[in-house]
Amino acid sequence: MSNLVEIENLRVKFNTDSGIVNAVNGISFNIRKGETLALVGESGSGKSVTARGIIRLLANNAVLSKDTKITFNGKNINTYSEKEYQKIRGKKISMIFQEPMSSLNPIYTIENQISEVLKIHDKYSDIELKKKCLELLKQVQIPEPESRLSQYPHQLSGGQRQRIMIAIAIANNPDLLIADEPTTALDVTVQTEILKLLQSLQKKYQMSILFITHDLTIVRQISDRVCVMYNGDIKETGYTKEIFTNPQDDYTKHLLSSEPEERELFYDKNGKNIITGNNLNITFNTKVKVAGRNKTLSIKAVNNISLNLKEGETLGIVGESGSGKTTLGQTLLRLVDRESNTQISGDINFFDDKIDQLSRKQFKPFRNLMQIVFQDPYASLNPRLSVKQIIEEGLIVAQNIKNKKERLDKIENIMNEVGLEPSSMQRFPHEFSGGQRQRIAIARSFVLNPKFVLLDEPTSALDLSIQKQILELLLQLQSNYKTTYIFISHDLRVIRSISHNLIVMKNGSILEQGEAKSILNNPQNNYTKNLIKSAFEIVY
Amino acid sequence: MENSNKIPNSYFSLVRKRFFANRVGILGLFFVFFLIFTAVFADFLSPYNPAGRDSDRVFYPPQGINFFDEDYNFSLRPFAYGFIEGFNPDTFEPTMETDYSQKNYIYFFTRGWEYKFLGINLDIHLFSTKEGSKIFLLGSDAYGRDMLSRVFKGSRVTLLFALIVVSITTVIGILVGISSGYFAGKFDIATQRITELALAFPELPLYLSLVAILPRQMDPFLVFIFMAFILSSLKWAQLSREVRGKTLSLRRLDYIKAAEALGSNDMRIILKHLLPNVTSHVIVSVSLLIPSVILTESFFSFLGLGIQSPFVSWGLQLNSAQDLRTIGSYPWVLSPVFAILISVLGFNAFGDALRDAIDPYAITAKK
Numbered sequence: 001m002s003n004l005v006e007i008e009n010l011r012v013k014f015n016t017d018s019g020i021v022n023a024v025n026g027i028s029f030n031i032r033k034g035e036t037l038a039l040v041g042e043s044g045s046g047k048s049v050t051a052r053g054i055i056r057l058l059a060n061n062a063v064l065s066k067d068t069k070i071t072f073n074g075k076n077i078n079t080y081s082e083k084e085y086q087k088i089r090g091k092k093i094s095m096i097f098q099e100p101m102s103s104l105n106p107i108y109t110i111e112n113q114i115s116e117v118l119k120i121h122d123k124y125s126d127i128e129l130k131k132k133c134l135e136l137l138k139q140v141q142i143p144e145p146e147s148r149l150s151q152y153p154h155q156l157s158g159g160q161r162q163r164i165m166i167a168i169a170i171a172n173n174p175d176l177l178i179a180d181e182p183t184t185a186l187d188v189t190v191q192t193e194i195l196k197l198l199q200s201l202q203k204k205y206q207m208s209i210l211f212i213t214h215d216l217t218i219v220r221q222i223s224d225r226v227c228v229m230y231n232g233d234i235k236e237t238g239y240t241k242e243i244f245t246n247p248q249d250d251y252t253k254h255l256l257s258s259e260p261e262e263r264e265l266f267y268d269k270n271g272k273n274i275i276t277g278n279n280l281n282i283t284f285n286t287k288v289k290v291a292g293r294n295k296t297l298s299i300k301a302v303n304n305i306s307l308n309l310k311e312g313e314t315l316g317i318v319g320e321s322g323s324g325k326t327t328l329g330q331t332l333l334r335l336v337d338r339e340s341n342t343q344i345s346g347d348i349n350f351f352d353d354k355i356d357q358l359s360r361k362q363f364k365p366f367r368n369l370m371q372i373v374f375q376d377p378y379a380s381l382n383p384r385l386s387v388k389q390i391i392e393e394g395l396i397v398a399q400n401i402k403n404k405k406e407r408l409d410k411i412e413n414i415m416n417e418v419g420l421e422p423s424s425m426q427r428f429p430h431e432f433s434g435g436q437r438q439r440i441a442i443a444r445s446f447v448l449n450p451k452f453v454l455l456d457e458p459t460s461a462l463d464l465s466i467q468k469q470i471l472e473l474l475l476q477l478q479s480n481y482k483t484t485y486i487f488i489s490h491d492l493r494v495i496r497s498i499s500h501n502l503i504v505m506k507n508g509s510i511l512e513q514g515e516a517k518s519i520l521n522n523p524q525n526n527y528t529k530n531l532i533k534s535a536f537e538i539v540y
Numbered sequence: 541m542e543n544s545n546k547i548p549n550s551y552f553s554l555v556r557k558r559f560f561a562n563r564v565g566i567l568g569l570f571f572v573f574f575l576i577f578t579a580v581f582a583d584f585l586s587p588y589n590p591a592g593r594d595s596d597r598v599f600y601p602p603q604g605i606n607f608f609d610e611d612y613n614f615s616l617r618p619f620a621y622g623f624i625e626g627f628n629p630d631t632f633e634p635t636m637e638t639d640y641s642q643k644n645y646i647y648f649f650t651r652g653w654e655y656k657f658l659g660i661n662l663d664i665h666l667f668s669t670k671e672g673s674k675i676f677l678l679g680s681d682a683y684g685r686d687m688l689s690r691v692f693k694g695s696r697v698t699l700l701f702a703l704i705v706v707s708i709t710t711v712i713g714i715l716v717g718i719s720s721g722y723f724a725g726k727f728d729i730a731t732q733r734i735t736e737l738a739l740a741f742p743e744l745p746l747y748l749s750l751v752a753i754l755p756r757q758m759d760p761f762l763v764f765i766f767m768a769f770i771l772s773s774l775k776w777a778q779l780s781r782e783v784r785g786k787t788l789s790l791r792r793l794d795y796i797k798a799a800e801a802l803g804s805n806d807m808r809i810i811l812k813h814l815l816p817n818v819t820s821h822v823i824v825s826v827s828l829l830i831p832s833v834i835l836t837e838s839f840f841s842f843l844g845l846g847i848q849s850p851f852v853s854w855g856l857q858l859n860s861a862q863d864l865r866t867i868g869s870y871p872w873v874l875s876p877v878f879a880i881l882i883s884v885l886g887f888n889a890f891g892d893a894l895r896d897a898i899d900p901y902a903i904t905a906k907k
Binding site: 017018333335364367368370371372374375376379380381382383384385393394397398441444448 | 554557558793794795797798799800801802803804805808812813816817
């Protein structure tokens with residue numbers, strides 16, 4: 001196979017307020033004709049910058065080094081002017097992005113958006129354009145393609161929008177398609193469909209795909225060869241199968257070993273009941289104006305769900321976005337948004353106390369026993385408070401500890417326990433990395449010695465290797481304190497490595513409930529089967 | 541892109557860096573500091589008593605400073621020539637001829653009229669002239685008062701006035717904005733209608749009618765205070781809108797929910813979590829509000845409705861420049877206009893640069 005793109009010594013620097021940052025340090029690799037090359041790495045490894053460097057869509061403060069050489073189809077394109085580049089972009093090389101919500105212009109119809117890329121590069125009559133658009137929509141397998149032409153982006157789902165993006169990308173039969181995390185913002189089952197579509201289109205058009213991702217499962221599913229990137233360097237390049245079975249580089253080995261594994265987990269099935277919910281129903285009522293009339297739109301976020309957690313148990317809740325898993329969890333903690341007109345029915349018991357009818361004041365004594373850890377460690381820590389102040393808050397408001405020395409001791413202990421240096425307690429959140437921030441958030445919860453912690457996707461914003469460390473920390477804390485967890489996630493691999501029991505949710509209802517192992521090994525429901533297939537199955 | 545081992549700059553050092561990369565902003569900051577300096581040390585900087593009348597020196601034009609006399613003799617001590625008042629027999633206008641025989645020498649750090657600074661009686665001034673001679677760098681007004689001294693003194697009243705108005709509006713704006721955004725629901729709806737009323741209200745007619753009710757014989761100090769309250773009555777609305785918007789987006793962040801999960805009450809969430817996070821926004825709003833207050837105050841004082849003498853404000857000084865004849869014959873009575881210009885431009889440039897600097901989403905300019 002001959003090479004479509006040859007990249008030599010690609011080097012990108014950024015001029016930032018705090019000095020020059022090297023993003024890519026002179027890497028070289030080739031993309032062969034008709035292959036899928038995966039560029040895999042953790043956040044900040046420079047994989048997106050590499051892709052943008054190839055089609056020169058870098059940010060204003062980025063500098064592409066002069067000795068970078070990019071050969072495309074035998075032509076040296078790094079000396080091309082911006083005008084010449086515009087002829088290549090969208091025609092020979094096209095790109096799809098991560099966020100299908102923001103990469104389509106909301107004020108144009110689908111037909112406008114697709115025909116624009118056609119019109120820029122070639123001349124078409126109006127009838128030809130329409131025909132071509134329709135044909136493209138059929139190729140990306142959108143249901144009812146005829147009626148989609150006149151629709152606007154907001155009328156389509158996330159997966160459908162990404163299909164439109166793909167249609168735009170393949171409109172001019174490009175030789176190279178750069179896909180920058182195209183499925184990260186999508187649900188797992190949708191992700192599988194998009195990947196299948198890309199594979200079938202690749203076969204049809206004989207195009208090469210540069211696939212950028214952090215997800216090793218996707219790499220296994222789609223790529224022929226892999227480049228592993230770390231800190232602006234390529235650590236290892238090779239055939240996917242070889243790299244996964246026989247990694248050579250230390251970093252690759254480390255990355256592969258960070259994937260969450262199946263674990264043997266035990267808890268006392270005859271232990272105390274910690275939290276019980278019976279027949280929970282949660283409905284959001286929003287007032288909308290339809291044709292000038294006020295109507296109440298009711299959305300059932302949680303539909304008749306019962307659950308019971310014992311001491312030291314972890315219940316995994318898995319489901320796609322909008323399935324009601326976060327609402328369910330936050331309802332147990334009485335944290336559902338006050339402003340929305342929410343109806344909650346059903347009983348919630350914490351130990352032997354019925355807590356669903358308590359006022360905010362009456363509920364306060366329970367606060368230090370029930371805690372929450374959020375998904376995004378950047379949004380969950382107040383940027384204006386020091387680490388000490390963040391951890392201290394619960395000790396002041398929930399436990400009312402007046403003695404400063406006592407509070408300080410507790411803060412130091414918990415920081416040691418979650419793997420943070422107590423000497424850094426005067427520093428502010430922005431001085432810490434994502435993983436360290438999540439440790440701060442965990443310390444804030446565990447300093448109160450809670451009996452029950454809601455973990456709302458605590459690892460999904462983190463890199464693979466850090467994800468593993470956080471999971472291990474959570475397991476360690478659980479075995480020390482017999483804490484009960486609800487672990488919300490969309491990632492079945494993570495769920496498998498931490499939960500005893502499992503609930504699969506869709507549209508507010510439970511599809512399957514039971515022991516995690518038995519569900520994962522022997523799913524009954526078609527949806528669950530699909531979910532498991534998408535997460536674990538590898539197609540070479 | 542971020543090197544994980546490197547500790548990122550603190551927020552404020554980043555803001556400082558971005559601010560000082562903006563030349564217009566530095567110029568604005570310089571003007572602002574200059575104004576504050578003149579306001580604080582107005583008495584020291586003024587060569588003559590701003591209220592001191594001199595019937596012998598009415599409408600003196602601005603005098604230039606010389607080091608050489610008409611025979612090119614050098615004098616280390618700068619001086620200004622005096623004037624001989626004449627009379628144009630054709631137009632019946634008084635004329636001012638330079639009197640080369642009269643040299644008014646300038647003395648630095650000299651003693652002059654007495655004033656109080658921080659409760660201490662002082663009479664030292666940056667510069668002045670010997671008794672009997674006078675020099676007006678910006679000319680003198682209809683009562684023979686030194687315009688320069690009055691501009692300095694006026695900066696004190698004008699800035700103090702702006703400070704009072706801005707403090708009142710900031711407190712009200714933050715209180716209304718944060719509570720409206722945080723408590724949301726019906727309270728928010730009610731508060732926002734009131735805010736809209738304040739925003740939609742025609743400003744000038746309200747101010748004019750409110751000022752008109754103030755009794756003419758009122759103590760000038762009380763007029764000053766009442767004016768401040770009248771101006772504050774509408775100006776808080778814009779700020780409260782902005783703070784509300786910011787609060788609405790902040791309260792959805794997880795750390796607010798985390799605080800709630802720890803058992804914090806509303807008061808604590810507002811004071812400890814929301815307030816510090818809206819401050820940077822408020823600081824910018826305030827620096828952009830000051831010039832608008834200065835302008836409004838000048839406008840009222842110019843009409844004679846605002847600050848009353850014996851207080852001196854820039855607008856009040858311009859009050860005497862109301863008729864065309866005065867401006868035509870004595871254009872230097874407009875010199876407070878430049879003071880107003882400098883302060884408005886200075887505060888605006890400073891506020892704009894600050895807003896650009898604190899915006900974390902600002903795209904770094906191509907270097």
